[in-house]
Amino acid sequence: MTENPKHVLDTTETPQKPSKVAKTIGDPSDDEEEPHQQQSDSGIGPQSMSQNPKIQRYLIAIEYIGTRFSGSQQQLNCRTVVGVLQEAFHKFVGQPVSIFCSSRTDAGVHALSNVCHVDVERISKRKPGEVLPPHEPAVVKKAVNHFLQKNEGDIMVVDVRSVSADFHARYKAQERMYFYRLLSGPECLSTFEKDRTWHVPEELNIQAMQEACKVLVGHHDFSSFRAAACQAKSPIRTLDELNVTEVLSTPYFPSVMERNQNDLALKEPHTATNISESNDNWVECFQNGTSPGFGIRKRHRSFVVTARARSFLYHQVRLLVGVLKSVGTGDLTVSNVERILNAKTVTAAPPMAPAHGLYLAHVKYDLP
Numbered sequence: 001m002t003e004n005p006k007h008v009l010d011t012t013e014t015p016q017k018p019s020k021v022a023k024t025i026g027d028p029s030d031d032e033e034e035p036h037q038q039q040s041d042s043g044i045g046p047q048s049m050s051q052n053p054k055i056q057r058y059l060i061a062i063e064y065i066g067t068r069f070s071g072s073q074q075q076l077n078c079r080t081v082v083g084v085l086q087e088a089f090h091k092f093v094g095q096p097v098s099i100f101c102s103s104r105t106d107a108g109v110h111a112l113s114n115v116c117h118v119d120v121e122r123i124s125k126r127k128p129g130e131v132l133p134p135h136e137p138a139v140v141k142k143a144v145n146h147f148l149q150k151n152e153g154d155i156m157v158v159d160v161r162s163v164s165a166d167f168h169a170r171y172k173a174q175e176r177m178y179f180y181r182l183l184s185g186p187e188c189l190s191t192f193e194k195d196r197t198w199h200v201p202e203e204l205n206i207q208a209m210q211e212a213c214k215v216l217v218g219h220h221d222f223s224s225f226r227a228a229a230c231q232a233k234s235p236i237r238t239l240d241e242l243n244v245t246e247v248l249s250t251p252y253f254p255s256v257m258e259r260n261q262n263d264l265a266l267k268e269p270h271t272a273t274n275i276s277e278s279n280d281n282w283v284e285c286f287q288n289g290t291s292p293g294f295g296i297r298k299r300h301r302s303f304v305v306t307a308r309a310r311s312f313l314y315h316q317v318r319l320l321v322g323v324l325k326s327v328g329t330g331d332l333t334v335s336n337v338e339r340i341l342n343a344k345t346v347t348a349a350p351p352m353a354p355a356h357g358l359y360l361a362h363v364k365y366d367l368p
Helices: 081-093 137-148 206-216 256-267 274-290 316-328 336-343
Strands: 055-064 099-103 110-121 155-163 175-184 198-200 220-221 236-247 301-309 358-364
Touching: 055 081, 055 137, 055 316, 081 099, 081 110, 081 137, 099 198, 099 236, 110 155, 137 155, 175 316, 206 236, 206 316, 206 336, 236 316, 301 316, 316 358
Parallel strands: 110 358, 175 198
Antiparallel strands: 055 110, 055 155, 099 110, 175 301, 175 358, 220 236, 236 301
């Protein structure tokens, strides 16, 4: 989740109290203060970046599996998202570059779309010193991905856009959205889901979780939902969205019944069963405890928590999910959630959710 530079990330697979956070070099979090109150990652204000017309600034959207990264921000002697990306760019353009992320993520946290910016001056490799016109974004995407795939293959550029020299990936971000995945059920977690979700053996009450979301969404003092090491000047945040949705478990493959229904639908379209109905059928199977057959894994129920805001406090999303999970299992009530929020201390909250279920889903900008 988002954090503040100088804290170590929790890489254990079990929830931990957020107060037990050691210090490290580059912490993975959004900086929560307003842009005009901060300085950029390089120590230079966002408006004082180079205006050299020969240098092109690119906005880059990246996806990555956070399991083998020690967070997004560069750290000494650690494999990080920024470090790997800078190395790929170096191989592409032939000179070192500095990359700045919109959102910092902890070790183990994944990204469907994190956004960075980088300044590139295209120098001729045949005639050193000769400056050439900037590369087209499509060329940048293809070339950088070529070098990234020669690495571990757990990070990829998904989009590139040319932007003005004063466009800052972090300060220009208008909104950030996170997903958190939970799988519910007594069955052991599938190998395919390892380090991709939080497995909760108990059944989760989604209705109770949704009621708890209503308490937490909006403009609040979120002191109970930030780690003790958080350096943000204010705990006040506006949580624009917080909800829980039940979705199909992944990886999803059709059952015999669903394949037969599909064959029938091709012949008689009015008999088609939609995905929602298929999921309802499976949930009923889960609740009845029936087995799908020998050698066929019984699916878990799958839930996604969505959190959306301009910025988040250090470990805020994982602490919110920890509370929602406790409500879902019946360990907490909705009135308990109100008490925790009003307590204004992180010691009132249950352990936060582990890092590996968290995904940075989207960073919103006002782009032309």
